[in-house]
Amino acid sequence: MYVAFDVPEHFRQMPVGMSPEEAYAYAFENLPDLESGDAEVQRRVLREVHGGSQALARIGALYSGSVIGTMEGEPSLATMAVTATEFPYGDSARVAAEGVLQSLVAARGQLWSGNVYGLPCGQPAAVVTGPRVYQVPQLEPSDVPFAELQAYVPVPDGPSLRERYLLTVSFATPAVRHWDRYMPTLVRLLRGISFSDQPEGAAVPVAAAR
Incomplete structure (x- = not known):
């Protein structure tokens, strides 16, 4: 069905079930200041974006x-x-x-x-x-x-x-x-x-x- x-x-849509590569591209496209930021901040944001997108997939979004x-x-x-x-x-x-x-x-x-x-x-x-x-x-x-x-x-x-x-x-x-x-x-x-x-x-x- x-x-x-x-x-x-x-x-603005948050893509559901993004791969790490897709999450990386999405984060840098929507947070342009991220590219010039601290490496640890980048890793944290990327983990959160990827994790959030995967969590949406798990709940059937x-x-x-x-x-x-x-x-x-x-x-x-x-x-x-x-x-x-x-x-x-x-x-x-x-x-x-x-x-x-x-x-x-x-x-x-x-x-x-x-x-x-x-x-x-x-x-x-x-x-x-x-x-x-x-x-x-x-x-x-x-x-x-x-x-x-x-x-x-x-x-x-x-x-x-x-x-x-x-x-x-x-x-x-x-x-x-x-x-x-x-x-x-x-x-x-x-x-x-x-x-x-x-x-x-x-x-x-x-x-x-x-």
Whole structure:
């Protein structure tokens, strides 16, 4: 089974599963000051870039990207990832989506909420939103609040896919005040998801990152 979706135009993609050579080229292309820096710093950055790209592959990432810039004259940052993981959801994708929704909302507390929506591709999506606080010891204060959205879409069966998968779209931003400005991008991505038995256009294998 293959999946296609609209990559957000303002997000810069982090390649998934890069080799050491590819990570080297990516790091020097995106961090031009690195070339004139200390050799030990170069090695550390290259290890982190390569390790991060390989970690994305291990978690089943099909896309990972971020955007950093200004919005309404203020700094703004957001990250987005699309992953696929094995998930034996049973006979009904709708029941699976509803179960995921109930479990996540119950586990994350009263500030989280969500709903199940039908997508144009014919599959349901369990969409949950809420706040999360990450601790960054190097900062003062160390608590960094984020707003998050996660959408879970059961992947339909296909002749080339023996196991069942769950497609997850994850979005997070510490610029909570810009939440409404980012939402149209998420809506376009979710409504643009399509599944196919054949590799058509920009479609990628659901099980590509294994």
